[in-house]
Amino acid sequence: MGWFALGARYxxxxxxxxxxxxxxxxxxxxxxxxxxxxxxxxxxVAIWALPGQFVLVEAWxxxxxxxxxxxxxxxxxxxxxxxxLTLIPLMRHPRHGKPAYFxxxxxxxxxxxxxxxxxxxxxxxxxxxxxxxxxxxCCWSIAMVSVAAGYALAGAIPRSVQGALLLFVPLTxxxxxxxxxxxxxxxLALLFGALAGPLAHLLDPHWGMLAGALVAGxxxxxxDRWLRSHG
Amino acid sequence: xxSARLWGVIVICAVATYLWxxxxxxxxxxxxPDSAVFAWVGCVAYAIILxxxxxxxxxxxxALAETMLSHRLLACAVGLIVYFASRRxxxxxxxxxxxxxxxxxxxxAAA
Numbered sequence: 001m002g003w004f005a006l007g008a009r010y011x012x013x014x015x016x017x018x019x020x021x022x023x024x025x026x027x028x029x030x031x032x033x034x035x036x037x038x039x040x041x042x043x044x045v046a047i048w049a050l051p052g053q054f055v056l057v058e059a060w061x062x063x064x065x066x067x068x069x070x071x072x073x074x075x076x077x078x079x080x081x082x083x084x085l086t087l088i089p090l091m092r093h094p095r096h097g098k099p100a101y102f103x104x105x106x107x108x109x110x111x112x113x114x115x116x117x118x119x120x121x122x123x124x125x126x127x128x129x130x131x132x133x134x135x136x137x138c139c140w141s142i143a144m145v146s147v148a149a150g151y152a153l154a155g156a157i158p159r160s161v162q163g164a165l166l167l168f169v170p171l172t173x174x175x176x177x178x179x180x181x182x183x184x185x186x187x188l189a190l191l192f193g194a195l196a197g198p199l200a201h202l203l204d205p206h207w208g209m210l211a212g213a214l215v216a217g218x219x220x221x222x223x224d225r226w227l228r229s230h231g
Numbered sequence: 232x233x234s235a236r237l238w239g240v241i242v243i244c245a246v247a248t249y250l251w252x253x254x255x256x257x258x259x260x261x262x263x264p265d266s267a268v269f270a271w272v273g274c275v276a277y278a279i280i281l282x283x284x285x286x287x288x289x290x291x292x293x294a295l296a297e298t299m300l301s302h303r304l305l306a307c308a309v310g311l312i313v314y315f316a317s318r319r320x321x322x323x324x325x326x327x328x329x330x331x332x333x334x335x336x337x338x339x340a341a342a
Contacts (some may be wrong), residue, residue, distance in 0.1 A: 014321035025294075039237055046245035046318040056244055060237060069240055074247035080321075084255020089264045101259075105252035114280055129306045162294035164333050167303065170287040172321070173280055178311065179319045181277065189274035190281045197282020198289045206322045212283050217275030224274075225267075 003127035007134025013109055015135070016142050018029075018172040021165040022050055023143045027150020028157060029054065033061045037151040044147050048109055048140065052076045078210055083113040090120045091128040104129060107136035114173055118180035185224035192216035298336065306332035 001009070031039035035057055043053045052073040059069045084105050091104065097107065116132050123131050150157075156167075177190055193216045200212025264271050287295070288303050295303075310328025317323045 014325050016324065018320065029293075035237070041240065042238070043241050043244075046241055046302050047248050049248050052244065052248055056240065060240065063281055066243065068242055070243055070247050073244040074250070077248040077251050079276070080248070080251035081255050081258075082279065083273045084252045085259050085262065086269060086273045086276055088256050088259040089262055089269065091329055092259075092298055101256045102253060105256045105258035107251055108252050108255075110280060110283075113276070117276075148261045158293060159297060160336060163298045164329055164336075166287075166291070166293065166295040167298075167329050167332055168325055170284045171325045173284040173304060174288075174307060175310055175314045175319075175324045175328075177277065177284075179314060179321070185270055186277050193278025193281040194276060194285045197284070197286040200282070201286045201290060209279070209282060210284070213275055213278040216278035216282065218271065220278065221271040221274040224270075 003123065003130040004134035007131035008135055008138040009134075010115065010119075010131075011135045011138035011142075014172055014176070015115055015139055018111065018168045019139050019142045020146045021168040024150035024153065024157070025162060026053060026151075026167055027147040028162065029150075030057055030147070031151045031154035033057050035060070037148055041144050041147050044140075044143050047073070048106065048143075049077050050109075058174060075206065078109055079110075084108050085159070087113055087117055087132075089194035090117070091125075093129070094128045094141035096129055100129065104132060104136075106138060107133070107137070109139070109140055110173070112136040114176055118177070118182075119198055120184075137227060143228075155222055184227070185220055188220035189217050192220050298332075299339065302332050302335045302339070305335055 025038075026044070027040055031037070040057075047056070049052055051222065054077055055072050056069060058074060064072075087108060088101050088105065091101070112132065112135055116128075116135055119131075154191055172179055181187055181190060196216035197209065197213035200208035202208070202214075204211070262272075288307060289300070291298075291303070306328040309331035310324045313327035314320065314324025
């Protein structure tokens with residue numbers, strides 16, 4: 001089996017479940033807010049960042065203008081900078097052309113970053129991009145279909161079931177990251193990040209998330225370096 | 232309601248979102264995976280994802296906000312236990328966690 005197929009196969013487990021669960025939720029949300037099914041699916045194709053898509057629909061329905069919507073969506077996507085910055089170098093290999101990285105970058109999302117980054121050690125450098133593309137295109141396609149399905153099923157899904165579906169999102173990241181991240185700096189970053197996230201959100205729901213992660217990540221990095229020189 | 236304007240907004244938001252990803256690719260040309268900067272940015276990214284995760288569990292919005300905190304924490308505990316007991320079977324772990332949550336919610340509703 002090629003690495004593209006291996007990536008796709010890796011996606012066809014828990015990642016597929018979390019894609020279905022969360023995107024059904026988005027489809028139902030779009031339907032409830034009077035956005036067309038085509039526009040909802042298109043947002044998944046073009047934006048491919050669920051928090052931003054929720055913000056877009058919410059703001060659009062409230063009648064917000066372009067100058068209010070675009071910065072709000074852009075703000076929620078800032079996490080992609082550190083993600084792309086750390087995942088792309090792991091996939092670099094002379095056999096890939098520059099455009100390949102820019103194309104792959106569009107597919108970087110929470111799920112693909114969290115699933116592929118810790119796995120890179122086990123994949124030959126030249127094959128990492130293939131594995132990533134197999135994984136990501138699989139998640140992306142499942143997400144598109146799920147948005148359309150959620151849109152069609154909206155109203156038929158009880159509120160309690162919607163809540164349970166949404167629970168797949170934090171559970172997947174909690175298990176995936178605690179299980180797959182083995183190096184000390186990463187583990188410290190997960191621990192500090194887990195504590196900082198809710199605290200920072202209480203302080204400021206907009207900038208808190210990023211500021212808290214910056215502090216937590218820097219503390220983890222610093223502590224790891226300190227332990228390395230003193231341990 | 233659904234006009235060409237909405238599609239236009241989606242396209243512009245897509246460009247705005249991609250900007251971060253594209254900038255990451257551009258900057259990453261100057262970062263070696265064995266450098267300190269790389270390790271530091273990686274730590275920040277891990278902190279972002281797990282911070283977002285615990286925030287959703289402790290302070291959710293939408294339909295999840297109508298569920299009980301104790302049930303959500305139970306789901307995390309069961310999920311983690313099953314995941315590690317099954318030698319890191321992610322699907323089994325998440326399904327067990329959500330099942331525990333659903334059962335707890337049913338018992339609560341019946342009581």
